[in-house]
Amino acid sequence: MIEIHLSEKVFLVTGASRGLGAETMLRLCQAGAVGAVNYVADPDERNRRDAEEVLKRITASGGRARLYQADVSDAGQVEEMVGQILADHGRLDGIVNNAGIIRDRTARKMTGQEWQSVIDINLTGTFHVCKYAAEVMSEGGRIVNISSISGVLGLFGQANYAASKAGVIALTKVLARELARKQITVNAVAPGLIETDMFRQIPEEAQQRMLGQIPLGRVGQPANVADTVLFLCSDLAAYITGQVIHVNGGWYM
Numbered sequence: 001m002i003e004i005h006l007s008e009k010v011f012l013v014t015g016a017s018r019g020l021g022a023e024t025m026l027r028l029c030q031a032g033a034v035g036a037v038n039y040v041a042d043p044d045e046r047n048r049r050d051a052e053e054v055l056k057r058i059t060a061s062g063g064r065a066r067l068y069q070a071d072v073s074d075a076g077q078v079e080e081m082v083g084q085i086l087a088d089h090g091r092l093d094g095i096v097n098n099a100g101i102i103r104d105r106t107a108r109k110m111t112g113q114e115w116q117s118v119i120d121i122n123l124t125g126t127f128h129v130c131k132y133a134a135e136v137m138s139e140g141g142r143i144v145n146i147s148s149i150s151g152v153l154g155l156f157g158q159a160n161y162a163a164s165k166a167g168v169i170a171l172t173k174v175l176a177r178e179l180a181r182k183q184i185t186v187n188a189v190a191p192g193l194i195e196t197d198m199f200r201q202i203p204e205e206a207q208q209r210m211l212g213q214i215p216l217g218r219v220g221q222p223a224n225v226a227d228t229v230l231f232l233c234s235d236l237a238a239y240i241t242g243q244v245i246h247v248n249g250g251w252y253m
Contacts, residue, residue: 002236004230004231004234004236005031005234006028006031006033006093006234007032007033008032008033008034009032009033009034009093009094010033010034010036010085010089010091010092010093010094011025011028011033011034011035011036011093011094011095011096011233012036012038012068012081012082012085012092012095012096012129012133013025013028013035013036013037013038013095013096013098014038014070014072014095014096014097014099014125014129015038015039015040015072015098015099015100016035016037016038016039016051016054016098017037017039017047017048017050017051017054018050018054018197019196019197019198019222020098020146020191020194020196020222020225020226021038021096021098021099022050022054022222023223023225023226024096024098024222024225024226024229024230025037025054025058025065025096026054026057026058026061026063026226027223027226027227027229027230028096028229028230028233029058029061029063029064029065030061030063031230031234032063033063033093033094033233034064034065034089035058035063035064035065035066036065036066036068036085036089036092037051037054037055037058037065037066037067037068038068038069038070038072038081038099039051039067039068039069040069040070040071040072040099041069041071048067048069051067055067066088068081068084069081072097072121072125072126072128072129073120073121073124073125073128074128075131075132078125078128078129078131078132079132082129082132082133082135082136091138092133092136092137092138092141093137093138093141093142094137094141094143094144094233095129095130095133095137095142095143095144096144096145096146096229096233097125097126097129097130097143097144097145097146097168098146099121099122099125099126100121100122100125100146100164101117101118101121101122102118102158102161102198102201103115103117103160103161104157104158104161105157106156106157106159107159110160114160115159115160118160118161118164119160119163119164119167122161122164122165122167122168123163123164123165123167123168123171126145126168127171130143130145130171130175130186134175134179134182134184137182139182139183139184140183140238141182141183141184141185142184142185142232142233142237143172143175143179143184143185143186143187144186144187144188144189144232144233145168145169145171145172145186145187145188145189146168146188146189146190146191146225146229147165147168147169147172147189147190147244148161148162148165148190148191149190149191149193149246149248149251149252150162150165151164151165151166151168151169151190152166152169152190152244152246152252153251154166165190168188169188169190169244172186172187172188172242172244173242176241176242177242180241185232185237185238185240185241186241186242187232187237187240187241187243187244187245188243188244188245189225189228189229189232189244189247190244190245190246190247190248190252191220191224191247191248192214192220192246192247192248192249192251192252193207193210193211193214193220193248193251194219194220194221194222194224194225194247195219195220195221195222196222199219207219210251213251214248214249214251215249215250215251216249216250217249218249220247220248220249224247225247228245228247232245
């Protein structure tokens, strides 16, 4: 059996307080990585509390990690976060850009703020983290950007989200070319219908419609996405770059 070892490598996962981000951070730390658990401050401090729970789960399983607060849409906060990770650990070996939001509405009814907020976090935030992390990342580093099936199918009511996730795919391909000289691989993972908080916000009728289009006939689990990210972060994927890995049960082929 092949095992993945990321011993002592430092990985940052954005939006790691819950859902796909939390599961991915746990997987990386279980493989021996030192985790940088990013969350964004919110008025009721739910994100921090959830991030602290992720930290407890990591340490309980023998892993190591620290919390880092930053709003990825703010370039200054991202630059400061990357600097703090370097100060704490002396290196940064990989990043997983998972932070994202949805503000679903038909294009006709969508407000300018609903459009811009999604673009700012999902796309511009990914750019900020890639930009500042790549400047200090170790030779042979790993970047994995979380896109979405919406970025290739253009799901109804998701003009802002689909545009942001399609942009993430394009950004991934550009960075794969630009960072190849440092042997840094850059790939995207595009999840389909995954059982997360976002999925639970979808009306039951819409969920059933989507399930009817999935050949495997079931909702994916966060672990399905996290395991794919883990593979891309490992030495097993050293010759894979500029690719989009679809994790969707066959919904998009």
